[in-house]
Amino acid sequence: MALTKTPVCDFGKKAEEFKLKSIDNKLISLNDIVGEKATLIMFICNHCPYVKAILPRLVNDLAELKKIGINAVGISSNDVLNYPEDSYENMQKISQEEAFSFPYLFDESQQIAKAYDAICTPDFFGFNAALELQYRGRFDSTGRGKPSIHNERDLYEGMKLIAKTQKGPKEQISSIGCSIKWK
Numbered sequence: 498m499a500l501t502k503t504p505v506c507d508f509g510k511k512a513e514e515f516k517l518k519s520i521d522n523k524l525i526s527l528n529d530i531v532g533e534k535a536t537l538i539m540f541i542c543n544h545c546p547y548v549k550a551i552l553p554r555l556v557n558d559l560a561e562l563k564k565i566g567i568n569a570v571g572i573s574s575n576d577v578l579n580y581p582e583d584s585y586e587n588m589q590k591i592s593q594e595e596a597f598s599f600p601y602l603f604d605e606s607q608q609i610a611k612a613y614d615a616i617c618t619p620d621f622f623g624f625n626a627a628l629e630l631q632y633r634g635r636f637d638s639t640g641r642g643k644p645s646i647h648n649e650r651d652l653y654e655g656m657k658l659i660a661k662t663q664k665g666p667k668e669q670i671s672s673i674g675c676s677i678k679w680k
Contacts, residue, residue, distance in 0.1 A: 502671040503620055506633040512538065512624050513612040517572065517602035520589045525570070525600050531628065532568030534660035537652075538622040540615040540677065541571045541601075543591045544582035547674035548618050550641040552595050555619075558653045560598050567656050569599040574610035575618070575678040583678070610677055617674035623656050623665060631665030632656065635672040 516526040530536065537559070541548045559569045575583040585603050592601045604610055613622060623632030638649035655666050 502673050503616060503633055504614075504671070506665065506669050507630055508665065510630040512536070512622070512628040512630070513609065515572075515602075515604075515609045515612070517604055517609060518585075520585070520592050520601045520603075525602055527628075530568050530570045530600060532563075532566050532626075534566035534626055535562075535568075535631075535656055536624045536628065537562070537567060537569040537632075537656055538613070538624070539569060539571045540574060540610055540613070540618055540620040540622075542573045542575045542580075542583045542618045542675075542678075543587050544575075544580055545618045545675040547641055551619065551636045551639075552591075554644065555636065556595055556597060558650065562653065562656050562660075563598060565657065565660050567660050571597065571599055571601045572604050572609060572615075573601065573618075574604035574607045574615065576607075576680045577605075578680075580678045607677075607680060615677055617672065617676055619672055619674050620677075621652055621672055623652070623659055625659050625663040625665075627663070631659045631663070632669065633672070634666075634669035638670075640673065 632655040
């Protein structure tokens, strides 16, 4: 496992188009998932301990954000030949086990991860209603540990701010996680 940090948010960068197969075997495009007030595109996977550690909290936060007009999508881009735990079948399994309320898409060619310059899992891209990047930071201050009463919910609060003002927080702390497993 190679620990990787995301770069600083490139404010205003436009979301890249995509059309990928969902775990329901449907093609889902960027236009299909755009939220009324904001959109979150997440590069996640099944095997990364950083993703596994936050998954229950992430699922809960995304359900809350959906109520205020923020849609989300998860994209898995890892090489499944060398990382079979990230296979399409296992994506279906984890989505069901964790009760994902968001589409989970398979980027088999890895072209979408490259278009977004995604580098790790999790890697979060928060866009305003105009699909301009406003957030690229960590999930929260806990990381892989158990949340304390002082846990800072960076992604949740950042996306709420975007929904309210269409601007992301000026200060953001990089996400950390496993590097994307390139072919």
